[in-house]
Amino acid sequence: MQQSRFLLVDFDGLLASVRTHMRLQPAVFGVGCSSEASPLDAQKLMALLSGQEAVACRRGVFYGRNASEERAFTAAGWELSKKPALDHRSLETLLKSNLADAGVCEGRQRKTLVLATGEVSVSVLKTLEAYFQASWRVQLYCLRRSGTKMVDRLRVEHPSNFQGVYLDRFMKELLREKPKDGVASTLEPSNQDEEEQRVASADGNDRFVFMDLDSIAGTLFKSSTLYQKVLGASSARDVRLNFRALTDRTCGSDPAKVKRQVVRYAKTNPHLAQGLLALHWVLKKQSTSNAVPSHLELLTQLIATNPDGTHKTLVLVMGDGRLDAVSKGLLAVLVAMQWRIEVHAWLDSLNDVFLALQGEYPTSVVVKPLDQDLSELVYLKQTDAAAPKAVKSSEIVSATVSTPGAAPVGLTAVPERGMGLELSRLQQQMHEMQQAFAALQTSSASWKATQQSEEVERRLQLQQDEFARRLHEQEEAFDADRHELTQKARDARLKHRLALQEREEMLTCPITQCLYETPVVTVCCGKTFSKAALDGLQGRDRSCPWCRQQRGFTTHLNRDMAILVQQYKAECDAFEEEA
Structure with a gap:
């Protein structure tokens, strides 16, 4: 039997899971080990994934923020494909192309997909289903913390063609050895890569910032995945956009470099847009029936009024869903005029137009997904009314003593000569109020417990009714099936009797x-x-x-x-x- 293994790795997802695993266990791995550029040894990882079968390919996707880290994996024999963005769906594309190149298993062939990654997304899971349909065997290597749910699901659905391997028990063997004194590690962080260098060189440019609020806010509130990354959020309605953090990210640290700061909106709530005025944004309300998008007007103005684009940066805070061939052509003109272009957008709003521009002009166009700083840009909505602070009885007494000329609500002012006697009466009244308040809390807790009990009983009754209904339906279906089988048996017996009579x-x-x-x-x-x-x-x-x-x-x-x-x-x- 011909056996071959196809090794595919998402290095960014895998390394992120490894760092999290090490950071949560400082007693085992030490403090600060998770901050290393790449804690994994590329050769050891390949040996683990290769097994005893012949290896047909070793391919991986990598964002490539560190050049020395990328060289280390390439030297170990991995064929790397660079991602256009950190969260881009490059792994799904790699899986599909590998299946298209290798094809289905025929005859005595046995092909095994060996996938090592961090958290398994739904889109990756759908792609793996195509491998099972093509009669492949799949081995998934991940950490237990990030892949238990998907591994259990695949084990149930494909018991004979799937194997899940948790890397937790191999972690110590997979870590690269620490360098000895005086010897530098080959994977230590090196100089900034090309992307970081061009971004750093663009920080001193004059910035022209344009935001499409409909795209940024609309994508956040309509996405079915972004809110799930915010702790405590159960739906998109529970999150809010941090305009100050978004402004700091897009406008840079020097306000003097920002020459234009415009936000356009058409469908967004005007009250939400008004919050940007305090951050020096110029609001432009655009009619939904306007045939010419506002970003086209901006690009045309920049080309006409700024023929020399040296040391100028156009910052687009928007997705590319509304971009057409004209917009792409105008952006290419700006690049030819030596403009630098920064794009800040959610990955869900990118349709590969900006990414294609970045690939075509790698030194002039950079795409910065907002998803990378989700924890800073998005926060959980808080309740509008804060709970009143409790006032201690000593504070009330102090306030009453310090202002003898004013009578508090519910109490009677007394002459100063009878203050000692009145203080005892005030303390008695406050003690009674505290007791009444405690009784009120007890009754409130009792009422809440009663309400919860009634709610539990109501849900239990609903479940019992639903169970009884389903049981009745099953009984009716069973009776119908039994009647049908009995009738068939009678017909068969009659037919048998007639055959015996003929014989x-x-x-x-x-x-x-x-x-x-x-x-x-x-x-x-x-x-x-x-x-x-x-x-x-x-x-x-x-x-x-x-x-x-x-x-x-x-x-x-x-x-x-x-x-x-x-x-x-x-x-x-x-x-x-x-x-």
């Missing part, structure tokens, strides 16, 4: 009108009779009772008919016993 006519003697007993067949015409019916009819002067031949009438035993009669009797006895 009985064929096995009946024409003289005795009973089943053949010791059947014999005549020589003259081959007709079968019971032997007892022909006794006395044979001889020279006897004639055949069927053909009336008178020249001598003889017979011999019909063994085949005797066997048929015996089988028929046995079948009749069995039929009667079943009844």
Whole structure:
């Protein structure tokens, strides 16, 4: 049997899971080990994934923020494909292209996909289903913390073609050895890569910032995945956009470098957009019926008024869903005029237009997904009304003593000479109020407990009703099936009885009108009779009772008919016993 393994790795997801695993166990891995550029040894990882079978390919996707880290994996034999963005779906593309190149398993071939990654997304899971349909075996290597749910699911759905391997037990063996004193590690962080260098060089440029609020806010509130990354959020309605953090990210640290700061909106709530005024944004309300998008007007103005784009950066805070060929052409013109272009957008709002520009002009265009700083840009919505602070009784007493001329609500002002006696009365009143408040809390807790109990009983009753309804439906379906099977059994028995009656006519003697007993067949015409019916009819002067031949009438035993009669009797006895 021909066996081959195809090794595919998402290095960014895998390394992120490893760092998290190490950071949560400082007693095992030490403090600060998770901050290393790449804690994994590329050669050891390849040896673990390769196994004993022949390896057809070793491919991986990598964002490539550190050049030395990328060189280390390449030197170990990995063929790396660089991601255009950290959260781009490059792993899904790699899985699909690998399946298209390798094809389905035929004959005695056995192909195994070995996938090492961090958290398994739904889109990756759908891609793995195509491998199972093509008769592949799949081995998934991940950490238990990030892949337990998907591993358990695949084990149930594909028990014979799937194997899940948790890397937790191999972690110490996979870590690269720490360098000795005086010897530098080959994977220590090196100088900034090309992307970081061009971003750093662009920080001093004049910035022209344009935001499409409909794209940024709309994508956040309509996404089914972004809110799930915010702790405590159960839906997109529970999150809010941090405009100050978004402004700091897009406008940079030097406000003097920002020459234009415009936000456009058409469908966004105006009250939400008004919050940007305090951050020096210029709001432009655009009609939904406007045929010319505002970003086209901006690009045209920049080309017309700024022919020399040296040391200028255009910052687009938007997705590329509304970009057409004209917009792409204008951006290419700006790049030709030596403009630098920064794009800040959610990955869900990117349709590869900006990413294609980045690939075409890698030194002038950079895409910065907002998803990377989700924890800073998005926060959980808080309740509008804060709970009132509790006031201690000592504070109330202090306030009352310090202002003898004012009478607090519910209390009577007294002359200063009777202050000592009145203080005791005030303390007594406050003690009674505290007791009443405690009783009120107790009754409130009791009422809440009663409400919760009633709610539990109501849900339990609903579940019981639903169970009874489903049980009744199942009983009705069972009765219908039983009735149908009973009717089929009756029909089959009737059909069997009719068949037996037809066979009985064929096995009946024409003289005795009973089943053949010791059947014999005549020589003259081959007709079968019971032997007892022909006794006395044979001889020279006897004639055949069927053909009336008178020249001598003889017979011999019909063994085949005797066997048929015996089988028929046995079948009749069995039929009667079943009844």
